Amino acid sequence: xxxxxxxxxxxxxxxxxxxxxxxxxxxxxxxxxxxxYQFARTLADPxxxxxxAIGRLYHxxxxxxxPDPFSYVTAxxxxxxxxxxxxxxxxxxxxxxxPRGLIVLKVAIGLLxxxxxxxxxxxxxxxxxxxxxxxxx
Numbered sequence: 001x002x003x004x005x006x007x008x009x010x011x012x013x014x015x016x017x018x019x020x021x022x023x024x025x026x027x028x029x030x031x032x033x034x035x036x037y038q039f040a041r042t043l044a045d046p047x048x049x050x051x052x053a054i055g056r057l058y059h060x061x062x063x064x065x066x067p068d069p070f071s072y073v074t075a076x077x078x079x080x081x082x083x084x085x086x087x088x089x090x091x092x093x094x095x096x097x098x099p100r101g102l103i104v105l106k107v108a109i110g111l112l113x114x115x116x117x118x119x120x121x122x123x124x125x126x127x128x129x130x131x132x133x134x135x136x137x
Contacts, residue, residue, distance in 0.1 A: 028118075031114070032111065032114065035110060035111055035114045036107060036111060038110070039106055039107045039109075039110030039111065040103060040106075040107050042103060048090075048102070050070070051083070051086070051087045051090050051091075052087070052090050052091050052094050053070070054070070054081065054083075054084075054087045055084075055086075055087035055088045055089070055090050055091030055092070055094075056091045056095075057069065058084055058087065058088050058091075059088055059091050059092065064080075064081070064084045065078060065079075065080060066078070066079065067079065089105075090102065090105075093105050
């Protein structure tokens with residue numbers, strides 16, 4: 001066995017992984033549940049309708065670089081929008097599913113980011129599974 005307590009056989013693809021202790025499962029479930037609750041909250045954001053309108057414009061015209069149609073001050077000047085891809089995705093989700101689709105998209109992105117952060121922290125030395133809940137009474 002190596003220093004981490006994992007034998008060489010466990011490093012192979014398809015090798016059995018150790019089971020998570022109930023306390024670790026409870027902790028992971030709690031964090032993901034709190035994330036789900038927080039990400040599912042909907043607050044009034046006036047920018048969302050602008051993002052959807054701009055996404056619709058890009059989707060319908062097929063052009064990203066074009067004069068700014070939404071501004072009085074810079075009307076007619078070329079506008080390079082750094083959020084164009086996100087806005088097209090928002091428009092497509094809204095057109096296909098409606099407002100609930102936007103909430104599902106927000107929740108999915110948030111939970112995905114929580115999972116990515118967890119994996120990153122585990123690779124940086126965050127105690128995993130059983131040791132992660134060693135503080136649990």
